[in-house]
Amino acid sequence: MTESASVVESAPPKPPVRATEERTRAFLAALESKDLAQLENTLHPDATLTIPLAPSGDPEPFGRFEGKEQVLGYFRGITEIMARIEFADLRVSVTADAATSFVQAKGNFTTPDDRPYPNVYVLRADWSDGKLIAVEEYANPVTFAKHFGVPIG
Template sequence: MSTAEIRAHSIEAALAYLDAFESGDVEKMSDVLTADVVHTLAMSFDGGVEPSMVFVGRDEVLGFFRGMLPQVSRRDVIDRRVTVSADGDVVFVEAVGDAVLADSGAPYRNVYVFKFECADGRVRRLTEYANPVSAHKALNVPLG
Protein backbone atom coordinates (compact mmCIF):
# COMPACT_ATOMS: atom_id res chain seq x y z
CA MET A 1 0.00 0.00 0.00
CA SER A 2 1.36 3.43 -0.91
CA THR A 3 1.89 6.22 1.58
CA ALA A 4 -0.92 8.17 -0.10
CA GLU A 5 -3.28 5.24 0.41
CA ILE A 6 -2.23 4.87 4.06
CA ARG A 7 -2.81 8.60 4.60
CA ALA A 8 -6.25 8.41 2.97
CA HIS A 9 -7.30 5.38 5.04
CA SER A 10 -6.07 6.98 8.27
CA ILE A 11 -7.90 10.26 7.57
CA GLU A 12 -11.03 8.32 6.65
CA ALA A 13 -10.92 6.36 9.94
CA ALA A 14 -10.37 9.47 12.07
CA LEU A 15 -13.15 11.45 10.44
CA ALA A 16 -15.53 8.47 10.44
CA TYR A 17 -14.94 8.15 14.19
CA LEU A 18 -15.71 11.83 14.79
CA ASP A 19 -18.79 11.69 12.55
CA ALA A 20 -20.07 8.64 14.44
CA PHE A 21 -19.44 10.41 17.74
CA GLU A 22 -21.43 13.42 16.54
CA SER A 23 -24.37 11.24 15.55
CA GLY A 24 -24.12 9.18 18.74
CA ASP A 25 -23.65 5.96 16.75
CA VAL A 26 -21.51 3.71 18.95
CA GLU A 27 -21.62 0.87 16.42
CA LYS A 28 -20.11 3.08 13.70
CA MET A 29 -17.48 4.22 16.20
CA SER A 30 -16.72 0.54 16.83
CA ASP A 31 -16.29 -0.12 13.11
CA VAL A 32 -13.10 1.96 12.92
CA LEU A 33 -11.49 0.86 16.20
CA THR A 34 -9.04 -2.00 16.64
CA ALA A 35 -9.96 -4.54 19.33
CA ASP A 36 -7.03 -3.37 21.48
CA VAL A 37 -7.59 0.38 21.00
CA VAL A 38 -6.48 2.74 23.79
CA HIS A 39 -8.37 6.03 24.27
CA THR A 40 -6.68 8.53 26.57
CA LEU A 41 -8.36 11.69 27.86
CA ALA A 42 -5.15 13.63 28.36
CA MET A 43 -6.55 16.70 30.08
CA SER A 44 -5.71 16.96 33.76
CA PHE A 45 -8.12 18.34 36.33
CA ASP A 46 -5.50 18.59 39.08
CA GLY A 47 -2.78 20.50 37.22
CA GLY A 48 -0.60 17.42 36.81
CA VAL A 49 0.62 15.69 33.70
CA GLU A 50 -1.23 12.39 34.17
CA PRO A 51 -4.30 11.88 31.98
CA SER A 52 -7.70 12.06 33.62
CA MET A 53 -8.90 8.77 32.09
CA VAL A 54 -7.53 5.90 30.01
CA PHE A 55 -9.77 3.28 28.39
CA VAL A 56 -8.17 0.09 27.11
CA GLY A 57 -9.85 -2.14 24.55
CA ARG A 58 -12.82 -1.55 22.28
CA ASP A 59 -15.35 -2.73 24.89
CA GLU A 60 -14.07 -0.33 27.55
CA VAL A 61 -13.89 2.61 25.13
CA LEU A 62 -17.40 2.00 23.82
CA GLY A 63 -18.72 1.37 27.35
CA PHE A 64 -17.57 4.85 28.32
CA PHE A 65 -19.34 6.37 25.33
CA ARG A 66 -22.52 4.35 25.88
CA GLY A 67 -22.72 6.02 29.29
CA MET A 68 -21.62 9.48 28.18
CA LEU A 69 -23.43 10.04 24.88
CA PRO A 70 -26.98 10.11 26.33
CA GLN A 71 -25.87 12.94 28.64
CA VAL A 72 -25.31 15.21 25.64
CA SER A 73 -28.28 15.95 23.38
CA ARG A 74 -26.19 17.54 20.62
CA ARG A 75 -22.52 16.96 19.81
CA ASP A 76 -20.95 18.92 16.98
CA VAL A 77 -17.24 18.75 16.21
CA ILE A 78 -16.75 21.84 14.06
CA ASP A 79 -13.97 23.84 12.46
CA ARG A 80 -11.97 20.65 11.90
CA ARG A 81 -8.38 21.09 10.78
CA VAL A 82 -6.60 17.89 9.79
CA THR A 83 -2.85 17.26 9.78
CA VAL A 84 -1.31 13.92 8.83
CA SER A 85 2.15 12.56 9.55
CA ALA A 86 4.51 11.90 6.66
CA ASP A 87 4.02 8.12 6.90
CA GLY A 88 0.24 8.55 7.12
CA ASP A 89 -0.23 6.59 10.34
CA VAL A 90 -0.94 9.57 12.61
CA VAL A 91 -3.78 12.04 12.10
CA PHE A 92 -4.25 15.16 14.20
CA VAL A 93 -7.64 16.87 14.18
CA GLU A 94 -7.96 20.28 15.80
CA ALA A 95 -11.61 21.18 16.36
CA VAL A 96 -14.18 22.99 18.45
CA GLY A 97 -16.73 20.95 20.32
CA ASP A 98 -20.14 22.59 20.40
CA ALA A 99 -22.54 20.54 22.51
CA VAL A 100 -25.72 20.81 24.55
CA LEU A 101 -26.10 18.98 27.86
CA ALA A 102 -29.23 16.81 27.87
CA ASP A 103 -30.35 17.35 31.46
CA SER A 104 -30.09 21.15 31.57
CA GLY A 105 -29.96 22.30 27.95
CA ALA A 106 -26.78 24.19 28.86
CA PRO A 107 -24.16 24.71 26.17
CA TYR A 108 -20.76 23.07 26.42
CA ARG A 109 -18.02 24.38 24.15
CA ASN A 110 -14.43 23.29 24.26
CA VAL A 111 -11.39 23.24 22.02
CA TYR A 112 -9.92 19.84 21.17
CA VAL A 113 -6.91 18.22 19.61
CA PHE A 114 -7.40 14.56 18.75
CA LYS A 115 -4.38 12.42 17.94
CA PHE A 116 -5.40 9.30 16.02
CA GLU A 117 -2.74 6.62 15.64
CA CYS A 118 -3.92 4.27 12.92
CA ALA A 119 -3.01 0.91 11.46
CA ASP A 120 -4.61 -0.72 8.44
CA GLY A 121 -7.31 1.94 8.24
CA ARG A 122 -8.41 1.59 11.88
CA VAL A 123 -7.77 3.62 15.01
CA ARG A 124 -5.48 1.79 17.42
CA ARG A 125 -4.77 4.68 19.76
CA LEU A 126 -6.65 7.93 20.35
CA THR A 127 -5.42 10.71 22.59
CA GLU A 128 -7.85 13.55 23.28
CA TYR A 129 -6.67 16.92 24.54
CA ALA A 130 -9.12 19.60 25.74
CA ASN A 131 -9.39 22.57 28.07
CA PRO A 132 -10.16 21.25 31.59
CA VAL A 133 -11.48 24.65 32.72
CA SER A 134 -14.21 24.56 30.07
CA ALA A 135 -15.11 21.02 31.14
CA HIS A 136 -15.13 22.10 34.79
CA LYS A 137 -17.49 25.01 34.16
CA ALA A 138 -19.96 23.06 32.02
CA LEU A 139 -19.82 19.65 33.73
CA ASN A 140 -18.94 20.62 37.32
CA VAL A 141 -15.83 18.43 37.21
CA PRO A 142 -13.74 19.42 40.24
CA LEU A 143 -10.45 21.18 39.58
CA GLY A 144 -7.44 21.10 41.85
Template sequence: MPRTNHETVEMFFYALETGQFEMLKEIFAEDAKQINPYSWGAFPTSFEGRGGIYKQYSSLPEKFGKMSFPRTIYPTENPDIFFVQFQGDIEIKSGGHYQNDYIGLFKFEDGLIKEYYEYFNPILVSKAFGVTIE
Protein backbone atom coordinates (compact mmCIF):
# COMPACT_ATOMS: atom_id res chain seq x y z
CA MET A 1 0.00 0.00 0.00
CA PRO A 2 1.53 3.34 -1.02
CA ARG A 3 2.18 5.80 1.79
CA THR A 4 3.36 9.38 2.05
CA ASN A 5 6.87 10.26 3.16
CA HIS A 6 5.35 11.83 6.28
CA GLU A 7 3.69 8.50 7.11
CA THR A 8 7.01 6.74 6.56
CA VAL A 9 8.72 9.02 9.09
CA GLU A 10 5.96 8.15 11.57
CA MET A 11 6.51 4.44 10.80
CA PHE A 12 10.18 4.82 11.70
CA PHE A 13 9.37 6.07 15.18
CA TYR A 14 6.51 3.61 15.61
CA ALA A 15 8.89 0.73 14.81
CA LEU A 16 11.29 1.92 17.51
CA GLU A 17 8.61 2.57 20.13
CA THR A 18 6.92 -0.80 19.63
CA GLY A 19 9.98 -2.95 18.94
CA GLN A 20 8.69 -3.86 15.49
CA PHE A 21 12.10 -3.50 13.89
CA GLU A 22 11.15 -5.61 10.84
CA MET A 23 9.24 -2.51 9.67
CA LEU A 24 12.57 -0.79 9.11
CA LYS A 25 13.25 -3.17 6.23
CA GLU A 26 10.12 -1.80 4.53
CA ILE A 27 10.94 1.90 4.83
CA PHE A 28 14.69 2.17 4.15
CA ALA A 29 16.21 1.90 0.68
CA GLU A 30 18.53 -1.06 0.11
CA ASP A 31 21.53 1.30 -0.04
CA ALA A 32 20.29 3.67 2.68
CA LYS A 33 22.64 5.28 5.14
CA GLN A 34 22.20 6.60 8.67
CA ILE A 35 24.72 9.25 9.64
CA ASN A 36 25.39 10.20 13.28
CA PRO A 37 27.53 13.36 13.06
CA TYR A 38 28.07 13.70 16.82
CA SER A 39 29.16 10.12 17.49
CA TRP A 40 32.62 9.35 18.85
CA GLY A 41 34.66 6.49 20.19
CA ALA A 42 32.72 3.20 20.25
CA PHE A 43 29.53 4.89 19.06
CA PRO A 44 29.13 4.32 15.30
CA THR A 45 29.25 7.38 13.05
CA SER A 46 27.09 5.65 10.44
CA PHE A 47 25.15 2.53 9.54
CA GLU A 48 25.34 1.32 5.96
CA GLY A 49 22.48 -0.18 3.99
CA ARG A 50 19.06 -1.42 4.99
CA GLY A 51 20.63 -4.47 6.61
CA GLY A 52 23.09 -2.45 8.69
CA ILE A 53 20.38 -0.10 9.89
CA TYR A 54 18.09 -3.01 10.78
CA LYS A 55 20.94 -4.81 12.60
CA GLN A 56 21.69 -1.74 14.72
CA TYR A 57 18.12 -1.08 15.79
CA SER A 58 17.11 -4.72 16.25
CA SER A 59 19.95 -5.11 18.77
CA LEU A 60 18.58 -2.36 21.05
CA PRO A 61 16.37 -4.66 23.17
CA GLU A 62 19.52 -6.32 24.54
CA LYS A 63 20.27 -3.17 26.56
CA PHE A 64 17.13 -1.08 26.45
CA GLY A 65 13.51 -1.47 27.47
CA LYS A 66 10.64 0.85 26.66
CA MET A 67 11.44 3.69 24.26
CA SER A 68 9.40 6.83 23.68
CA PHE A 69 10.07 9.55 21.11
CA PRO A 70 7.66 12.50 21.35
CA ARG A 71 8.16 14.36 18.09
CA THR A 72 7.23 17.16 15.77
CA ILE A 73 7.65 16.52 12.05
CA TYR A 74 8.45 19.46 9.81
CA PRO A 75 7.95 19.05 6.07
CA THR A 76 10.04 21.26 3.81
CA GLU A 77 9.41 22.77 0.39
CA ASN A 78 11.03 19.63 -1.00
CA PRO A 79 8.56 16.72 -0.44
CA ASP A 80 11.51 14.32 -0.12
CA ILE A 81 13.08 16.08 2.89
CA PHE A 82 11.71 16.19 6.44
CA PHE A 83 13.13 17.54 9.68
CA VAL A 84 12.01 16.02 12.96
CA GLN A 85 12.54 17.52 16.38
CA PHE A 86 12.18 14.82 19.02
CA GLN A 87 13.04 13.77 22.52
CA GLY A 88 14.10 10.31 23.52
CA ASP A 89 13.17 8.65 26.78
CA ILE A 90 14.75 5.22 26.83
CA GLU A 91 14.72 2.74 29.70
CA ILE A 92 18.17 1.27 30.38
CA LYS A 93 17.78 -2.37 31.43
CA SER A 94 20.72 -2.16 33.84
CA GLY A 95 18.95 0.75 35.56
CA GLY A 96 17.87 4.29 34.86
CA HIS A 97 16.78 6.18 31.77
CA TYR A 98 18.59 7.76 28.88
CA GLN A 99 17.01 11.03 27.78
CA ASN A 100 18.20 13.24 24.98
CA ASP A 101 17.05 15.89 22.53
CA TYR A 102 17.38 15.18 18.82
CA ILE A 103 17.04 16.63 15.37
CA GLY A 104 16.53 14.14 12.57
CA LEU A 105 16.86 14.83 8.86
CA PHE A 106 15.16 12.33 6.57
CA LYS A 107 15.89 12.29 2.83
CA PHE A 108 13.71 10.15 0.58
CA GLU A 109 14.18 8.58 -2.81
CA ASP A 110 11.37 6.68 -4.56
CA GLY A 111 9.27 6.64 -1.38
CA LEU A 112 11.99 5.08 0.81
CA ILE A 113 14.38 6.64 3.31
CA LYS A 114 17.69 7.07 1.50
CA GLU A 115 19.55 9.05 4.17
CA TYR A 116 18.82 9.67 7.82
CA TYR A 117 20.94 12.10 9.85
CA GLU A 118 20.57 11.95 13.63
CA TYR A 119 21.84 14.91 15.68
CA PHE A 120 21.89 14.58 19.47
CA ASN A 121 23.51 16.11 22.52
CA PRO A 122 26.72 14.12 23.13
CA ILE A 123 27.04 15.48 26.68
CA LEU A 124 23.80 13.71 27.64
CA VAL A 125 25.10 10.47 26.09
CA SER A 126 28.30 10.83 28.10
CA LYS A 127 26.41 11.34 31.36
CA ALA A 128 23.90 8.53 30.77
CA PHE A 129 26.48 5.90 29.90
CA GLY A 130 29.50 7.12 31.85
CA VAL A 131 31.73 7.56 28.82
CA THR A 132 34.24 10.33 28.21
CA ILE A 133 33.79 12.52 25.15
CA GLU A 134 36.95 12.33 23.06
Protein backbone atom coordinates (compact mmCIF):
# COMPACT_ATOMS: atom_id res chain seq x y z
CA MET A 1 0.00 0.00 0.00
CA THR A 2 1.41 3.34 -0.94
CA GLU A 3 1.49 6.20 1.49
CA SER A 4 -0.96 8.23 -0.57
CA ALA A 5 -3.46 5.34 -0.60
CA SER A 6 -3.42 5.10 3.18
CA VAL A 7 -4.33 8.73 3.68
CA VAL A 8 -8.06 9.26 3.88
CA GLU A 9 -9.09 12.58 2.50
CA SER A 10 -11.97 14.31 4.17
CA ALA A 11 -13.68 17.56 3.51
CA PRO A 12 -12.75 20.34 5.87
CA PRO A 13 -15.43 21.15 8.45
CA LYS A 14 -17.86 23.84 7.45
CA PRO A 15 -17.40 27.22 9.05
CA PRO A 16 -19.82 27.58 11.99
CA VAL A 17 -21.78 30.43 10.37
CA ARG A 18 -22.36 28.35 7.22
CA ALA A 19 -23.40 25.32 9.28
CA THR A 20 -25.96 27.43 11.19
CA GLU A 21 -27.33 28.83 7.95
CA GLU A 22 -27.71 25.31 6.55
CA ARG A 23 -29.42 24.09 9.75
CA THR A 24 -31.81 27.05 9.56
CA ARG A 25 -32.67 26.35 5.92
CA ALA A 26 -33.15 22.64 6.70
CA PHE A 27 -35.52 23.56 9.55
CA LEU A 28 -37.60 25.74 7.21
CA ALA A 29 -37.61 23.02 4.54
CA ALA A 30 -38.88 20.51 7.12
CA LEU A 31 -41.67 22.92 8.05
CA GLU A 32 -42.57 23.47 4.39
CA SER A 33 -42.68 19.71 3.74
CA LYS A 34 -44.54 19.10 7.02
CA ASP A 35 -41.84 16.63 8.08
CA LEU A 36 -42.65 16.33 11.78
CA ALA A 37 -39.96 13.67 12.34
CA GLN A 38 -37.31 16.04 11.01
CA LEU A 39 -38.71 18.95 13.01
CA GLU A 40 -38.59 16.81 16.15
CA ASN A 41 -34.99 15.84 15.38
CA THR A 42 -34.10 19.54 15.00
CA LEU A 43 -35.41 20.53 18.42
CA HIS A 44 -33.36 20.69 21.61
CA PRO A 45 -35.09 19.00 24.59
CA ASP A 46 -35.41 22.41 26.29
CA ALA A 47 -36.72 24.20 23.19
CA THR A 48 -39.02 27.19 23.52
CA LEU A 49 -41.10 29.08 20.98
CA THR A 50 -42.51 32.54 21.62
CA ILE A 51 -44.93 34.58 19.51
CA PRO A 52 -44.32 38.08 20.92
CA LEU A 53 -46.90 40.04 18.88
CA ALA A 54 -50.54 39.71 19.94
CA PRO A 55 -53.56 40.77 17.85
CA SER A 56 -54.89 42.53 20.95
CA GLY A 57 -51.86 44.80 21.07
CA ASP A 58 -51.10 43.60 24.61
CA PRO A 59 -47.41 43.55 25.56
CA GLU A 60 -47.70 39.93 26.70
CA PRO A 61 -46.76 37.31 24.08
CA PHE A 62 -49.60 35.87 22.02
CA GLY A 63 -48.17 32.41 22.59
CA ARG A 64 -45.39 30.65 24.48
CA PHE A 65 -44.48 26.99 24.15
CA GLU A 66 -41.96 25.38 26.47
CA GLY A 67 -40.18 22.08 25.97
CA LYS A 68 -39.72 19.95 22.90
CA GLU A 69 -43.20 18.41 23.01
CA GLN A 70 -45.05 21.75 23.23
CA VAL A 71 -42.96 23.29 20.45
CA LEU A 72 -43.48 20.23 18.27
CA GLY A 73 -47.20 20.46 19.05
CA TYR A 74 -47.20 24.04 17.78
CA PHE A 75 -45.52 22.96 14.54
CA ARG A 76 -47.98 20.07 14.22
CA GLY A 77 -50.83 22.58 14.54
CA ILE A 78 -49.38 24.69 11.74
CA THR A 79 -49.17 21.66 9.47
CA GLU A 80 -52.83 20.92 10.20
CA ILE A 81 -54.27 24.42 9.63
CA MET A 82 -52.23 25.03 6.47
CA ALA A 83 -52.53 23.04 3.27
CA ARG A 84 -49.39 24.62 1.86
CA ILE A 85 -46.48 26.16 3.73
CA GLU A 86 -44.06 28.03 1.52
CA PHE A 87 -41.55 30.72 2.36
CA ALA A 88 -40.65 33.17 -0.42
CA ASP A 89 -38.05 35.91 -0.72
CA LEU A 90 -36.12 34.08 1.98
CA ARG A 91 -33.21 35.84 3.68
CA VAL A 92 -31.15 34.09 6.35
CA SER A 93 -28.61 35.99 8.45
CA VAL A 94 -26.36 34.43 11.07
CA THR A 95 -24.58 36.13 13.96
CA ALA A 96 -20.78 36.07 14.01
CA ASP A 97 -20.73 33.52 16.83
CA ALA A 98 -23.10 31.27 14.80
CA ALA A 99 -25.40 30.86 17.81
CA THR A 100 -28.36 32.75 16.31
CA SER A 101 -29.94 32.98 12.89
CA PHE A 102 -32.54 35.42 11.65
CA VAL A 103 -35.02 34.66 8.88
CA GLN A 104 -36.97 37.21 6.88
CA ALA A 105 -39.57 35.81 4.48
CA LYS A 106 -42.97 36.19 2.92
CA GLY A 107 -45.31 33.37 3.73
CA ASN A 108 -47.21 32.00 0.77
CA PHE A 109 -49.43 29.68 2.75
CA THR A 110 -52.86 28.30 1.94
CA THR A 111 -55.53 26.87 4.21
CA PRO A 112 -57.15 23.46 3.62
CA ASP A 113 -60.10 25.23 1.92
CA ASP A 114 -57.61 26.87 -0.53
CA ARG A 115 -57.75 30.36 0.95
CA PRO A 116 -54.43 32.16 0.57
CA TYR A 117 -52.79 33.17 3.83
CA PRO A 118 -50.09 35.71 2.99
CA ASN A 119 -48.10 37.02 5.90
CA VAL A 120 -44.63 38.40 6.53
CA TYR A 121 -42.28 36.65 8.94
CA VAL A 122 -39.18 37.39 10.91
CA LEU A 123 -37.86 34.49 12.95
CA ARG A 124 -35.06 34.48 15.46
CA ALA A 125 -33.60 31.01 15.97
CA ASP A 126 -31.11 30.26 18.73
CA TRP A 127 -29.01 27.11 18.38
CA SER A 128 -27.26 24.99 21.01
CA ASP A 129 -25.14 21.97 20.11
CA GLY A 130 -26.68 21.94 16.64
CA LYS A 131 -30.24 21.88 17.97
CA LEU A 132 -32.89 24.58 17.89
CA ILE A 133 -33.29 25.77 21.48
CA ALA A 134 -35.33 28.98 21.13
CA VAL A 135 -37.51 30.50 18.42
CA GLU A 136 -39.22 33.87 18.35
CA GLU A 137 -41.80 34.15 15.58
CA TYR A 138 -42.75 37.65 14.48
CA ALA A 139 -45.61 37.92 11.99
CA ASN A 140 -48.37 40.42 11.36
CA PRO A 141 -50.91 39.54 14.08
CA VAL A 142 -53.68 41.51 12.36
CA THR A 143 -53.37 39.31 9.27
CA PHE A 144 -53.63 36.24 11.48
CA ALA A 145 -56.58 37.61 13.46
CA LYS A 146 -58.60 38.60 10.40
CA HIS A 147 -57.94 35.30 8.68
CA PHE A 148 -58.80 33.08 11.64
CA GLY A 149 -61.45 35.18 13.39
CA VAL A 150 -59.40 36.21 16.42
CA PRO A 151 -60.54 39.47 18.10
CA ILE A 152 -58.32 42.49 17.46
CA GLY A 153 -57.67 45.11 20.11
